[in-house]
Amino acid sequence: MLFSLLAALALTSPRALALAGPTDYKKPLYPACGGHTVKPLSCDEKSICVDDPRNPRSCGMACDVPGICIPKSVQTCEHPGQACFKGLRCYKDPRAECGSRYGRYGSSGHGKDKCKGICLSAKQDS
Helix, strand or coil: CHHHHHHHHHHHCHHHHHHHCCCCCCCCCCCEEECCCCCCECCCCCEEEECCCCCCCCCHHHHCCCEEEEECCCCEECCCCCECHHHCEEEECCCCCCCHHHCCCCCCCCCCCCCCEEEECCCCCC
């Protein structure tokens, strides 16, 4: 009984708590925004709300699915699927107005109006 009491005290001591460390809550890299909710979330002034390009089969905010906040100064890349620096991946830019008339990667064939993608981290598992 004395042993269990000592063990309980050791686990609740400040030193034991310091060794355990604080609980690490991960802040989402791209916070949710928009969507059909009672109080849709907004992005900060340095970001914009877009459909999540990491879900290519989703119809996005048009179907009441929340979007994501991406930085206004997000890095661009040549075409979707390409690797970006620091482990990021190139996705279709949902802000670009490159319809099917521009071909697979947004080029009309002349190369001068090719739409670029954006570099984002892969979707995190929840």
